[in-house]
Amino acid sequence: MKRPNFIAEQARNARGPVGRIVAFIMARETWAQNQRSMAALDVRNGETVVDVGCGHGRSLAALSEMTPDGLVVGVDPSELMAEIAARRVRSLIRAGRADVAVASVEKLPFVDGSFDKALCVHVLYFWPDLGPALAEIARVLKLGGRLALLFRTSASPATASFPPEIYRFRSLGEVTAALADAGLEVQETTDIGDCVLFTAERRRATA
Numbered sequence: 001m002k003r004p005n006f007i008a009e010q011a012r013n014a015r016g017p018v019g020r021i022v023a024f025i026m027a028r029e030t031w032a033q034n035q036r037s038m039a040a041l042d043v044r045n046g047e048t049v050v051d052v053g054c055g056h057g058r059s060l061a062a063l064s065e066m067t068p069d070g071l072v073v074g075v076d077p078s079e080l081m082a083e084i085a086a087r088r089v090r091s092l093i094r095a096g097r098a099d100v101a102v103a104s105v106e107k108l109p110f111v112d113g114s115f116d117k118a119l120c121v122h123v124l125y126f127w128p129d130l131g132p133a134l135a136e137i138a139r140v141l142k143l144g145g146r147l148a149l150l151f152r153t154s155a156s157p158a159t160a161s162f163p164p165e166i167y168r169f170r171s172l173g174e175v176t177a178a179l180a181d182a183g184l185e186v187q188e189t190t191d192i193g194d195c196v197l198f199t200a201e202r203r204r205a206t207a
């Protein structure tokens with residue numbers, strides 16, 4: 001059954017009481033995939049990590065446990081999601097171990113080479129263009145820094161239940177090419193259910 005547009009729209013830009021419910025459900029629905037993606041990042045203590053499209057922020061707390069002396073930052077353009085995420089990790093924010101920013105992938109509020117690792121789970125459907133988004137993630141990663149990018153490809157039958165006006169599913173080839181263009185070299189491609197997890201490393205300075 002197709003998700004109604006008003007629910008799908010909340011996944012792209014959560015607002016109001018319905019947005020809070022969607023955030024609550026999403027934190028459970030995507031948890032196993034986030035755990036797999038975080039494991040692939042191999043976060044070491046002292047490292048800095050950004051979660052692009054962090055949503056409800058459940059992964060921020062788990063990432064912070066992997067790098068208690070480092071910094072974990074969540075970014076999301078939805079003010080409601082950023083508020084929920086910041087509340088979830090408020091004690092870490094007070095301790096200077098976490099932060100949450102309202103921002104979109106196209107313009108990340110960080111200087112070049114800020115992060116050792118970047119997590120991005122179920123977010124790229126909402127990007128009009130992959131190129132500028134991945135270039136911006138590459139820019140904020142250090143050289144040799146790693147991205148874990150999880151998404152459902154256009155080949156998945158499950159995509160039929162998401163409205164195409166809101167979700168844009170890409171082929172494996174399309175994402176592979178866009179990663180290469182952004183200077184992100186794919187290290188591993190793993191099937192997780194009907195999703196794909198890419199781990200890629202920044203290999204060159206971006207333009």
Ligand SMILES: C[S@@+](CC[C@H](N)C(=O)[O-])C[C@H]1O[C@@H](n2cnc3c(N)ncnc32)[C@H](O)[C@@H]1O
Pocket residue numbers: 011012013014026027030034052053054055056075076077078081103104105106120121122123126127
């Ligand atoms: C399906 S949710 C996934 C949230 C979380 N990563 C997870 O795995 O549960 C998609 C998230 O991407 C965010 N988002 C939408 N457009 C975005 C953009 N252009 N840049 C960054 N995040 C975006 C949404 O606000 C939402 O929180």
